[in-house]
Each structure stands twice: as structure tokens, then as C-alpha cells.
Amino acid sequence: MAEDLLHNWEKKAAERQKEYARFLKRAEKNKVLKQLPDLHEEAFEKVDCLQCANCCKNYSPRFKTPDIKRISKHLRMKEGEFIDKYLNLDNEGDYVVKTKPCPFLGADNYCSIYEVRPSDCERFPYTDEDVILKRPHLTLKNSTFCPATYYVLEKLLVAK
Template sequence: MEAIRYYKPDELRQMTANRRQEFSVLFQKLKKKKPKNLDAIVHALHDEAFDQFDCLDCANCCSGISPIVTDKDAERLAKSQKMKTVDFINQYLYVDEDQDYVFQQTPCPFLMGDNYCCVYENRPRACREYPHTDRKRFYQILKLTHKNCEVCPVVYAITDELTKRDW
């Protein structure tokens, strides 16, 4: 895998748009074939990518998208802020069009100027799992992965590497 560099969100959106057809064909193939070794390949690419890329240099995810916040996440975050859950929800969250709690604002209200998260130990599950390139049954999240190419340089790089393989 080539060295992964930081891209601004606008750059990643444009790069992904330029390759939309190519990525769509790849993801359609993977969804149809469900290669048995897909998880192993993606997990190896994930590990290689994160050996060379530091999320603290980027924070595109924290500054540009809002994670789904579960009830458990809200309770944990409220406790960490010494707030009642209902007060935390009222101050920080809203229900989106999919009926999920998400943060009212981006960047994330807990993202600090140095790209550290001031609630890191208590962050939502969606943040813990992002960018989801190390999860099992990767073929199930291909649509999400395609969308995440626009946000995360690592997801873009992994997808780029997948296009180079003969599926």
C-alpha cells in the first residue's frame, strides 16, 4: 500500500466522485461474490494503513460527520460529564431522519483543538468502531464504506487497494 496522506474533506469528496463508477463496480462485485478471503484482506490492509496513518493528524470524521449515539452511549457520556442523561441529550443530541440520536453540531462538541477527544474513553460505539474496516462480514457494509471514502483517507486507500485486485 502506498503511503497514506491526509486529505481535506473536499479533496476526498472530489477524489471519490472521480472514481465513483470504479468504486461502485468494485463494491457490486464484492457484494455479489462475497469472497471468503475478503475480511482477511481488508483487515490486513486496515492494519497496514493504521501502522502508517495517525488519526490525530486528520480528524475528518470528528469534524465532519456525526456518529449515531445509542442510549447506552448517551448514558455513559452523560455520566462522564456529570450530567443527567436527559440533560445531556437535550444539550448535545437530536433525533435525525433515521430516528437515531446524533450530535447537534459538527465538529463534534468533544473534539479539542489538537484533534484529541476529551471523552475518548467514553466515546460512542460508532466512534470506537470507525472507520469499520476491521469488522467481520465486510461485504455487509460496502455502501457505508463507499460513503466513508469521502471522509477517511484510510478508507479511500483501502478501497483503492481493493480495486487493484482480481475479484
């Protein structure tokens, strides 16, 4: 069943954006939040991020001040140096990587700063927290490139 669900998921996710949007808008928050931990875990039993890495290849996390401090220290760089070398300010005033794919993504899809990665990376794709409902625009976007987000939304739709 899960393999069928994930087969051709990009096309299916694109086709179901309106349905996902309606669901996220009307979802019973407490009912959904109770389901998320198990669905999140189930999704990651089926999806191997190292086979995908779409998030690292096409998007950037926000680098918050604690992330910048931690990562620059890990890289033995001054914070300003780290920012100049790797980051830009986006139109929302957040620091994001200058290049895509992420400069810390290796050819093997492993992250070279995994242990100190930005909190956005650690939390992504937010399928085990209320962000999935609080930021529906982000959830919809994530469902178009993250098979785990797609999987969780599909399972939520079936369970409603």
C-alpha cells in the same frame, strides 16, 4: 508506494466512486473479509487520525442508549441533560450531535471523551469488519472523507 497512494486522495476517491461501487457489489465476501484485518492495520500505519479528524469535523456518530448512559455518567450529567445539550434526533430516529464539528473534538483533534466514546466512533471507519461490504453506501461515503477507507478500497481493488 503508500505515500503516492495517499497523495491527493480526496480527488482520486471522488473520481473512483463508480469503480468502488461496482467492486463492493461484486466482491467475493470471504476473500475480502480475509484481507481486511491486514489492510486495516496497514492503512492506520499510514494514516494519522489526529492529523485528519474529518469524521469528527463533518459527521456524527449514532449515539445509542448504552453510549448515552456511559457518556452522560462520565460527564456527571443526567441522561436527559446530556441529550438536551448535545444531541438531536436525525431523520432515521438516531441521536446525533447537534453541532459540527463534534463538541467533544478539541483544537488538537483529540477527543475529550475518547475512553467512553460512542461505539460508532470506536468502530469507525469499519475497514476491519463486514460493514464495508454490507453497507456499501456508507463505505462509499466514508471513502470521500476518510483516507483510511480510501486506502483500504484502493488496496482491495489492486488485489482483486
